[in-house]
Amino acid sequence: MLATLIRNLFLGAGAALALGSLPVRAADPGVTDTEIVIGLHAPLSGPLAAFGVDALNAAKMWYEEVNKKGGINGRKIRLIVEDDKCNPNETVLLDKRLVTVDKVFLINGGSCTPAVFAAQEFITREKVPFVMLNAAGDSGVFPATRYMFGALGGTQRSNGAGMVEFAFNTLKARRMAFIIHDDDFGNANWATAKAITDRLGVQVVAAERISPRVTDVTAPMLNIRAAKPDVIISAAYPQPAVLIAQKYGEFKMTAIPLVQAVQGIPVPAVFQKNVANDAIFTNFYYTAPLNDMADGPKQQKWLKMYKQYYPDRNPGAMMAFGLPSAMAVTRALEKVGRNLTREAFVEAMESLDFDTGAVAGNIQFAKGRRDGMRSTIVVKFDGKKHTVMPAVYTWNGRDGM
Amino acid sequence: MLISLLQAIASGVVTGCAYALVALSLVMIYKSTDVINFGGGEMVMIGGYLAMFALLAIGLPYAGAFVFAAVVAFMVGAAFDRVVLDRMLGRALPGQSVLVAMVIATVGLSYVLKGLVRVVPYTEEVRRLAPLFAGDPVFLGPIILQRQDIAIVVIAVLLMRAWWAFFNFTLLGKALRATSQNPRAAALIGIPVRAMRMTIWGIAAIFAAMAGILLGPKLLMTPDMGSVVILAFAAAIVGGFHNLPGCILGGVVLGVVQNLVGLYISSRAIVLTPFVVIMLVLVLRPQGLFGGAVVTKKV
Incomplete structure (x- = not known):
């Protein structure tokens, strides 16, 4: 009797281990066994490009760093980069394309409040997580909606x-x-x-x-x-x-x-x-909203990393503003584990509370709170x-x- | 309070002079072709960027930048007429008006120019065109004026005088006026109407580009700076869309009224002023404040 019980326990454990090592198929688009597809956008041309170019580069740099270290839970991040020009109409159109054509898992983008706010209705309807890149985004985060997170550089x-x-x-x-x-x-x-x-x-x-x-x-x-x-x-x-x-x-x-x-x-x-x-x-x-001047001692780590990735470009003051959102995304993805769904990702975002080492205060979300950072120097x-x-x-x- | 009033008026005259140049460009085209040029603002914008290119990339002095911008702007305006508008006119069936299509083509021109400018590196950030004259401001009693402001007024006045002399005392100017007043009669006496039309577009583009160079140090340069065209429309409507000297006065009046509205009513109302002015003038005096009696145009 006891021998049968022990044998069944071992068999059960073995089966569980075997199942655990099998690839998990996520139901949501943009996730395969080996990659997570993220749409990344910012103003890369036009008069407001100064808000977007370096911030987007910084986010890209962070994702590439994560990929270099093996990715997240066995999956690499693949980015689809777009220029939204801070234009609300163009932002909505490109977000629609990212979701319906490119099938991204989530969107990390936007440097201007009107543009990200314009996309809110669509991403809410489609239930796609949207983490603003560096938009202040007051109207996008007040009142809080389930899928839109932002203001990682403050509102x-x-x-x-x-x-x-x-x-x-x-x-x-x-x-x-x-x-x-x-x-x-x-x-x-x-x-x-x-x-x-x-x-x-x-x-x-x-x-x-x-x-x-x-x-x-x-x-x-x-x-x-x-x-x-x-x-x-x-x-x-x-x-x-x-x-x-x-x-x-x-x-x-x-x-x-x-x-x-x-x-x-x-x-x-x-x-x-x-x-x-x-x-x-x-x-x-x-x-x-940074933790130091754009070229201050606390920012040197990021400036050095940026120079390694983009040796020909001198980063503007907005560079470090792009890091917190990418950090928040990768942390939340890590928290979810292999069974990655958009709903699980949203819940993981809601539990974040961490210091980026880049901005003035902690990044913190909660149920009913979608503005990530509240401090200023x-x-x-x-x-x-x-x-x-x-x-x-x-x-x-x-x-x- | 009096000092603020005087300062607001002086500043309004300065910006008004620049609006007047743009308005002049619009009215010039309207009088000779009946086309309302919605690409006028973008012609202002390319004027500024052309000067910036000439100063920074070619290394020309300011006078050279003016000439460079004027030549290129003339070519852009003339080319638009020859390549787009002239063909539209040429393909029109007898009795068919293509005026609406031509106006829409000017909207297309505005998008094309804005799109082209966005691909040049200068548009990555807000830039300021170097002022024509730097240095300490000039004090006229309690009124403070930048040297650039004085330069704007002087150059705008000189350009307007040059324009007046050209149209009144040169053969080409007289031919252009004749074309604008009655193209059919002008053609009958041997004036090449197509070439005149193209020249008008070129000269109008020069005026808009000059305004862009004067406004560049004041408003800062972005591909969207062409939005000042709405102020020029308001200036032209205030002065009378058929009245060239009127539109100059209209520009100055608008510049001053905007500042007085900001000073005595609300800063929020500053950008509404041109729209309110347009509506009021169109309702109360459609021919404009300086437009004289309404006349039926015979062609």
């Missing part, structure tokens, strides 16, 4: 919170002037900034809402000058940010600190060249040297909601 809410907290705590500003776009992106930034100024009892002396297509910021900057603020907070895109900085210098306002959100200064050297007036850097700060730029200010500012997840 506009975390960015707005960081700027106001910095101006209040470090610059001791009590009269703040804002110049912010009047689109979704600006609305998210402004909602948070307003909530925090209300909470802190700060007086908002000017709130200039400008179109991203504005060609002349004379009037808003005159309004700000007349309001005599302690600080000017700008959350403009690169082109208007340069126009604002030029008027700030032209109207001799440089005694008032100017805090510029990161999206307006993706490459500080280019920003400086375009403004062409070093006087504006007397009192100039910009936010960054502030850098002082005097025209020659970038200095990281001491504190890290973390949005509480409530202000501006």
